[in-house]
Amino acid sequence: MPGEYAVELRDVVKRFITPEGRDLDAVNHVTMQIRNGEFFSMLGPSGCGKTTSLRLIAGFEWPTSGDVCIDGVPQGHRPPFLRPVNTVFQSYALFQHMTVYQNVAFGLEMEGASKDEIRKRVGRSLEMVQLTGMDRRHPKQLSGGQQQRVAVARALVKTPSVLLLDEPLGALDLKLRKEMQLELKALQQQLGITFVYVTHDQEEALTMSDRIAVMNQGKVLQMGPAVEIYERPTSRFVAAFIGEANFLDGRVKSLKGENAVVTIPAWGTDLAGLTTADVREGDDVAVSIRPEKVRLTDAPEAAENCLEGIVSTSTYIGSDTHVYLDVRGQRVKVWEQNRTSRLDPRSVYRAGAKAWITLPPENTLILAKE
Amino acid sequence: MSEKKLPIWLRLYGVAAYAYIYVPILILMVFSFNTMKLNIRWEGFTTRWYGVLFNDQQVILATRNTLMIAVVSTIVATIVGTMAALALHRYRFPGYNASETMMYIPIVIPEVIMGISMLVLFVMLNFKLGLLTITLAHIAFNIPFVALVVRARLHGYDNAIDEAAMDLGANELTTFWRVTLPTIMPGVLSGAMLAFTLSLDDYVITYFTAGPGSTTLPLRVFSMVRFMVTPEVNALSTIWVLAVFFVMLAGRLAQNRRA
Amino acid sequence: MSAQDTAPGARRIGLLGRLRESRVFQGLALISPANGYLFFFVVLPLVMVVILSFLSRGAYGNVEYRFNPSNYTRLLDPVYARILVYSLGVGFGTTVITILIGYPLAYYIARSPARQRSTLLFLILVPFWTNFVIRIYAWIMILRGGGLLDSFLQWVGITHQPLGLLYTPTAVMIGMVYEFLPFMVLPLYTSLEKIEEALLEAAADLGAPPWRAFLRVTLPLSVPGMIAGTILVFIPAMGMFVLPDLMGGAKVLLIGNVIRNQFLTARDWPFGAAASMILMIMTLLLTLYYTRRAGFSEDLLV
Numbered sequence: 055m056p057g058e059y060a061v062e063l064r065d066v067v068k069r070f071i072t073p074e075g076r077d078l079d080a081v082n083h084v085t086m087q088i089r090n091g092e093f094f095s096m097l098g099p100s101g102c103g104k105t106t107s108l109r110l111i112a113g114f115e116w117p118t119s120g121d122v123c124i125d126g127v128p129q130g131h132r133p134p135f136l137r138p139v140n141t142v143f144q145s146y147a148l149f150q151h152m153t154v155y156q157n158v159a160f161g162l163e164m165e166g167a168s169k170d171e172i173r174k175r176v177g178r179s180l181e182m183v184q185l186t187g188m189d190r191r192h193p194k195q196l197s198g199g200q201q202q203r204v205a206v207a208r209a210l211v212k213t214p215s216v217l218l219l220d221e222p223l224g225a226l227d228l229k230l231r232k233e234m235q236l237e238l239k240a241l242q243q244q245l246g247i248t249f250v251y252v253t254h255d256q257e258e259a260l261t262m263s264d265r266i267a268v269m270n271q272g273k274v275l276q277m278g279p280a281v282e283i284y285e286r287p288t289s290r291f292v293a294a295f296i297g298e299a300n301f302l303d304g305r306v307k308s309l310k311g312e313n314a315v316v317t318i319p320a321w322g323t324d325l326a327g328l329t330t331a332d333v334r335e336g337d338d339v340a341v342s343i344r345p346e347k348v349r350l351t352d353a354p355e356a357a358e359n360c361l362e363g364i365v366s367t368s369t370y371i372g373s374d375t376h377v378y379l380d381v382r383g384q385r386v387k388v389w390e391q392n393r394t395s396r397l398d399p400r401s402v403y404r405a406g407a408k409a410w411i412t413l414p415p416e417n418t419l420i421l422a423k424e
Numbered sequence: 425m426s427e428k429k430l431p432i433w434l435r436l437y438g439v440a441a442y443a444y445i446y447v448p449i450l451i452l453m454v455f456s457f458n459t460m461k462l463n464i465r466w467e468g469f470t471t472r473w474y475g476v477l478f479n480d481q482q483v484i485l486a487t488r489n490t491l492m493i494a495v496v497s498t499i500v501a502t503i504v505g506t507m508a509a510l511a512l513h514r515y516r517f518p519g520y521n522a523s524e525t526m527m528y529i530p531i532v533i534p535e536v537i538m539g540i541s542m543l544v545l546f547v548m549l550n551f552k553l554g555l556l557t558i559t560l561a562h563i564a565f566n567i568p569f570v571a572l573v574v575r576a577r578l579h580g581y582d583n584a585i586d587e588a589a590m591d592l593g594a595n596e597l598t599t600f601w602r603v604t605l606p607t608i609m610p611g612v613l614s615g616a617m618l619a620f621t622l623s624l625d626d627y628v629i630t631y632f633t634a635g636p637g638s639t640t641l642p643l644r645v646f647s648m649v650r651f652m653v654t655p656e657v658n659a660l661s662t663i664w665v666l667a668v669f670f671v672m673l674a675g676r677l678a679q680n681r682r683a
Numbered sequence: 684m685s686a687q688d689t690a691p692g693a694r695r696i697g698l699l700g701r702l703r704e705s706r707v708f709q710g711l712a713l714i715s716p717a718n719g720y721l722f723f724f725v726v727l728p729l730v731m732v733v734i735l736s737f738l739s740r741g742a743y744g745n746v747e748y749r750f751n752p753s754n755y756t757r758l759l760d761p762v763y764a765r766i767l768v769y770s771l772g773v774g775f776g777t778t779v780i781t782i783l784i785g786y787p788l789a790y791y792i793a794r795s796p797a798r799q800r801s802t803l804l805f806l807i808l809v810p811f812w813t814n815f816v817i818r819i820y821a822w823i824m825i826l827r828g829g830g831l832l833d834s835f836l837q838w839v840g841i842t843h844q845p846l847g848l849l850y851t852p853t854a855v856m857i858g859m860v861y862e863f864l865p866f867m868v869l870p871l872y873t874s875l876e877k878i879e880e881a882l883l884e885a886a887a888d889l890g891a892p893p894w895r896a897f898l899r900v901t902l903p904l905s906v907p908g909m910i911a912g913t914i915l916v917f918i919p920a921m922g923m924f925v926l927p928d929l930m931g932g933a934k935v936l937l938i939g940n941v942i943r944n945q946f947l948t949a950r951d952w953p954f955g956a957a958a959s960m961i962l963m964i965m966t967l968l969l970t971l972y973y974t975r976r977a978g979f980s981e982d983l984l985v
Contacts, residue, residue, distance in 0.1 A: 114587055134590040141591045145586035151606040160602075164593030210594065431796055438791035438803075441784070445810055445864065451831060455824065463824070465834055508717035515710025523714050526721050529729075532914070532970050534922025536939045537959050540946050541728035544735060544956075565726040567717055601711035625814045627925060632946070647931065650874045661817040668812050676805060677981055 059126070060216050060248040061088040061111055061139075066120035068106055080106040082272030083120075088216075088250060089265075093242050095251040097259040098269035099295070104252045107269075108218050111250065113137045125215060135164070139216040140209035144224055146201045148193040154180070154204050155189035162404035163213040179211035182241065199230050206238070216248045223258065235261050256296045260284065268292045288330050290421050293342045300348070300386050302341040306420070311333050314420050316341055321382045326358050327418030340421045345389040350377060350403075351410045359413035368403040377403045379411065386411060436588060449665060450604075456658035463655050474663075475657040483660065487645040489555060493640065493671075494623040495564035502616040505570025506608070511577040512571070530565045533570065539632030546633065553635030561633040562623045569622060570615035577611025729963075736956035746952055754957035762914025763941065767961065771940040774921035778913050779857040784860065785912070786905075789871035793878075804872070807854035809906035811865035819858055824912050825929070826854050856931045859920055866919075867912035875901070910973050918966050938962050 068081040081103045088094045093147045096104035101307060109115045110122050113134035121128045124139060134141075140161070149157050158179055162172045180186050200220060209217055219238075223231045239262045242249045253259050259266050260280045267277040268291075274282055276292045287293035290301070294318055304316035315331045316339060325341060333339055353407035354360060361383035370392075388411060390403075403409065456474070460467035477483060511517075511522060530538060542561045546553060585607065589599040605612075627642040634643060640666075648657040739751035758764065792803045808819065825831045827849040836842045848854050878901060886896040924939030938958060945955025 067683075075548060112587075112591060114590075133595070134587070135595050139591075141588070143588055145582050145584050147582060147588035149603055149607070151609075160589070160594075161592035206464045208588075208592070308617045375432070430791065433826060434787065434791050434794075437787050441791075442803075442806060443808070445861075448818065448825060448861070449810060449813070451824060452817070452821040464827075504716045504720060507713045511710045511713035511717075515706050515713070517707045517714070518720075518835065520710075523718050526718065526726060529725055530721070531964045532918065533966055534919055534923055534939065534962060536922045536942055537729075537732075537963055537966075538725070540942060540955065541732045541960055544731050544952070545724070545728040548731060560724060563936065564721065567720060571717065583711065621812055625812075627814075627816060642816060645814065645816045645820075646925070649816060649823070655822065659789040661814075665809075665813050665816060669809050672805065672812065676801075 058090075059087045060090045060092075061125070061250060061312060062086070062121075062123040062126075063107065063110070064121040064123065066107075066110060066117045066122060067315060068103075068110060068115060069118040079272050081110065081117075084269075084272070084274055086267055086277060087272060088248060090215075090248055092264040093239065093249045093251065093262055095259040095263040095266045096255060096269055097253055097266050097295075099254060101271075102269040103272040104254075104269050105220055108141075108220055108250060108252050111216070112139060112141045112218050138214055139218055140214040141214055141218040141220065142202075142205045142209050142222045144221045146193075146205040146222075148201055148204055148208075150193050152192075153189060154185065154191050154193070154196070154207050157193070157204055158208045158211050161208065165212070175211050176207075179207040182210065183207045198226055199234065202226065202234065204242075210241075210245070214247065216250060217242075218334050219251045221253055223253075231258075233238050238262065250309060260296070264329065264356060268295060270295075285341070286330055287419065287421065290340045290342065290424050293340075293419065293421060298387065298389075299342045302337050302384060303423070304341045304420070306333055306335050306339055309333070313415075316420055321361065323361070325418055326415040327413075327420045328363045328416060329420035331420065331422040333422060338423045340423045342419045342421055343413050343417055344390075345376070345387045347414060348386065348388040349412040349414065350388045350390055351412070352408075354410045355412050357412050358415050359418060360410055361413075362408065362410050365403045365405055365407045365409055367405055376401065377409075379409060381411060429671075431502050433554065452658055453662040453665065456655050456662045458655050458658070459462055461654055463653060463658065465647035472553045472563040476654075476656050477663070478657045480656070482639065483641075483644055486639045486641045489639065490624060490641040493555060493559045493562055494620050496559050497566050497623045498616050498620045500563045501566030501570050501619045502612060505567045505615060505619075506574050506612050508567065509574035509578060513575055513581070514583075527568045528572055530568045539629045542629065543632040553633060554638045557633045557635070558630050558638065558640065563624065565626075565629060566619035566622060570612075570619050573615035574608065574611045577608060577614070722863070732956045732959055735953055736960045738953045738956075740953055741950045750951060754954045755960075757954060758961060759955060763958070764831075766936050766938055766941055769936075770921045770962075771965070773859065773923075773937060774917045776856060777863055777920040778867075778917045780856070780860045781863050781916055781958035782871075782909060783913070785864055785867040785871055787877055788864075789908070791866045793875035804869075807865050807868055811869070815862055816925065816929075818862060819926055819975050822854075822858050822861060823849060823930060826857070849930060850934055852931065852935050855927050855931040855935050858926050859923070861915045862926060863920060866915040870915065871905060871908040874905045874911075878904050910976060914970065916971050918969060921965065922962055 063084050063086050066081055067079060070078045070080055072078050080101075084103070084107060096107060098104050106115060110117055111124070113129065113132055113136075116131050116352055121130075123129065124137060129137060140411065149160065152160070155176055158174050158176045162175060167175070176189075177186070180188065182204050185200060185203050185207065186202075188196070188200065193204065196204065202225075205222065222238075223234050226234060235258055238249075251259075251262065260283075265277065265279050266283050268275045268283060270291055276288050283292065284296055287296065293299045294301070302318050302325075303320065304318045304325070307315045307317045309315075309329075312328050312330070313326065313360050314333070315324050315326055317324050318341065327341060329339075331339070347356070348356075354362065361381050363379040363386060366378045366380050366385070368375055368377040373392060375390045375392055377390060379386045455463055456475075457469050458466055459470045466593060508523075508527065512520070512527070538561075542557070542564070543553075545551075546557050551557060585603055588601050589603040590596070594602060625642060626640075627634070627646060630643060630648075631641050634640065645657065645660060645664075648654075648660070735746065736754055737750055739749040741747040758767070762864045792800055792807070795803060827833075832848065833842070833846055833863055836846070848857075882904075883896055886900050887893075891899065921937070922939045923937060924943045927935045927937045927940055928943075931955065938961070942955050942958045942962065945951045945958065949955075
């Protein structure tokens with residue numbers, strides 16, 4: 055029976071035995087629901103369990119405990135060739151001894167489709183990835199980007215309900231990668247099928263995904279839309295892994311719903327901020343604010359959380375200037391957008407200049423100390 | 425390494441070394457046309473020894489035996505050796521190290537020891553020595569060589585392509601037949617060619633496992649060299665060397681065309 | 684708890700199912716034919732030879748099941764001890780000479796332009812693949828009394844009598860080197876070819892003259908090739924009996940000849956087995972020594 059979720063992992067554990075003989079839980083009690091038609095990413099550093107999770111969905115691994123469900127049906131020990139999902143591999147895994155056409159046709163051959171049908175569907179699939187006319191070529195003769203497209207075409211030709219992608223753009227150079235990100239996103243929206251995407255590149259995840267699951271050490275730390283992950287990280291790891299952030303140690307002084315006042319011992323003052331974490335008065339916490347959220351002025355402001363500091367260095371990036379300040383012994387980074395043309399950018403924030411930073415309370419996040 | 429100009433002494437050395445390697449063979453070939461029967465000095469030109477060779481029943485029989493043994497032992501060794509290579513490359517199982525060691529034994533031990541040990545085995549089992557025992561022995565030393573070659577080729581093998589095949593709907597058997605095997609085929613063919621050549625050329629092990637009346641080409645050549653030195657041996661050698669040369673040349677041209 | 688087997692096609696987790704999935708089972712299944720065959724035709728015979736080496740020879744050349752350690756003590760006899768030492772010497776000498784002759788040749792090939800390189804390799808491989816009895820015969824023709832070398836030298840006027848080179852230890856060494864040269868050149872070439880030009884450029888950049896760069900960079904990096912070549916030359920050279928037989932006559936005896944004679948002429952199988960065991964032990968020691976040093980490299984594979 056069709057489930058409400060395209061893919062679901064229910065309290066899944068996958069245990070391996072390391073060469074040294076120890077137990078390693080690559081996937082450690084993971085529960086996630088992936089909705090029909092969404093672009094869902096699993097994001098995290100190497101070894102966080104994202105690829106293993108993907109392989110559990112594909113059927114290359116079976117859970118030690120828990121269930122992997124596709125379209126509401128628990129897959130149990132079903133082998134990959136019986137699952138209604140298809141994978142795009144990191145190394146593309148193209149069949150070198152076959153032509154592009156034969157590669158893409160392979161999955162349809164396995165289904166027993168007629169020659170005519172195969173020809174039609176392969177043609178359409180290649181058209182979708184803009185590789186019409188490449189049928190007769192061999193993978194060796196194609197560029198990296200083209201090979202990647204063949205891999206996508208090969209997986210999509212079977213019109214799976216879910217497409218799994220394992221860091222498919224890792225081997226491409228930067229410009230090509232950015233192009234492909236947009237193409238894949240457009241493709242997903244055009245086809246309307248569910249994409250489950252694995253990457254360690256947070257920018258990639260933020261660009262393409264409807265929802266992101268941030269993982270570390272086999273656990274899902276936070277799951278939600280890109281905006282939510284970025285603006286309201288619920289843990290220090292997520293705040294640090296996605297984008298840039300300033301961190302300060304603090305102690306909760308008072309708490310009222312989401313609003314909190316935190317004492318920063320290093321500064322000897324209090325800051326007002328927001329918290330979504332499970333903290334209580336008196337707890338040691340990590341205070342985090344993103345560099346672009348900090349207001350930088352050359353005169354003090356009459357606002358909450360305004361402090362004086364001295365500019366250490368500033369780096370001109372073109373569209374932004376990255377300013378590093380020393381605020382009462384703590385290093386604070388501020389990204390300022392260069393909204394007006396500054397022909398001598400350093401004149402605005404010279405090293406040694408006095409400046410004031412304001413940390414807006416709605417952007418000052420109070421997170422559990424890990 | 426670089427392709428800068430080589431010092432002159434090195435180039436001269438190279439030429440000299442190749443001369444050292446080829447002159448004896450060329451002499452051998454030239455003297456196949458010698459009229460002198462004892463073939464000690466050059467006397468005159470004739471092609472009659474080739475005629476003698478082509479009518480030599482023993483040589484013809486030996487050639488037939490050699491080819492049969494080579495074909496059979498190659499086929500068996502290639503299948504068994506490829507399976508072993510796959511096992512050692514992809515899997516871990518109890519007895520892995522022992523299996524691997526056992527695989528290397530025939531490659532490392534001197535042929536004479538392999539020869540006599542097989543002789544001992546066959547005699548102890550009251551197995552009559554003949555073409556069959558030779559073939560069994562050839563299979564034994566061919567399996568490790570095939571396994572070694574295939575295993576080396578398996579090194580860069582991207583396991584993801586097998587997973588991709590299964591992902592696309594192929595079960596384990598179909599995956600092996602349609603994806604794994606075609607991909608490793610160059611390595612398997614290399615191994616098969618190696619096995620075929622080793623079997624064709626083998627003297628020592630064949631010597632110990634052959635019975636009376638079963639003769640192979642290397643054994644025949646040895647007898648001719650030892651006991652009956654006429655230019656006929658030279659003729660046989662010439663044909664053999666030329667055959668090897670042209671087969672290798674053909675292989676090389678085929679490879680170049682494919683690349 | 685979970686409906687594991689509800690999905691159509693989900694494997695039954697019975698014994699057969701477990702076997703199908705088990706990677707251990709699959710691995711064992713694939714290696715069993717090779718293991719079985721090699722155990723029966725290689726390991727078992729070797730074990731038999733070990734046992735045989737402790738038995739006795741009967742009156743008619745048969746084997747009697749009497750424990751007899753004297754096979755080994757016989758080997759300590761100066762006659763045989765000398766042969767053993769001589770065999771080691773031949774193995775060693777062949778190895779050293781093939782390295783001396785082969786290294787410059789391998790270097791020459793490795794440094795040739797790419798297109799020439801494959802032709803040069805091809806030309807080394809052709810004699811490599813040619814039957815070795817044929818190649819020995821070529822040298823017999825050249826070296827025998829009144830043969831080609833003698834004719835040539837007398838014609839040129841350097842000597843006036845046959846040199847009588849054939850059937851001497853010198854002839855055997857010449858034959859050995861000729862036979863084993865490709866086995867040394869190919870692994871050396873493989874090793875040398877892998878050395879990046881950038882390394883030598885770095886050495887030059889740091890002030891090393893070419894001969895020093897060779898000694899400190901090229902030579903050490905070619906050691907794996909030398910080790911592989913040594914394994915391919917030393918051990919087989921020690922065990923050769925055909926070559927000493929053809930080119931040395933009865934005068935040059937290696938341990939291989941002793942073994943062969945015991946098994947086929949003298950029919951003293953236990954003694955032959957003991958001699959084989961000694962050869963085996965020497966082989967094992969050498970192999971262990973070298974593989975411990977180098978690991979098992981693929982330089983062996985040409």
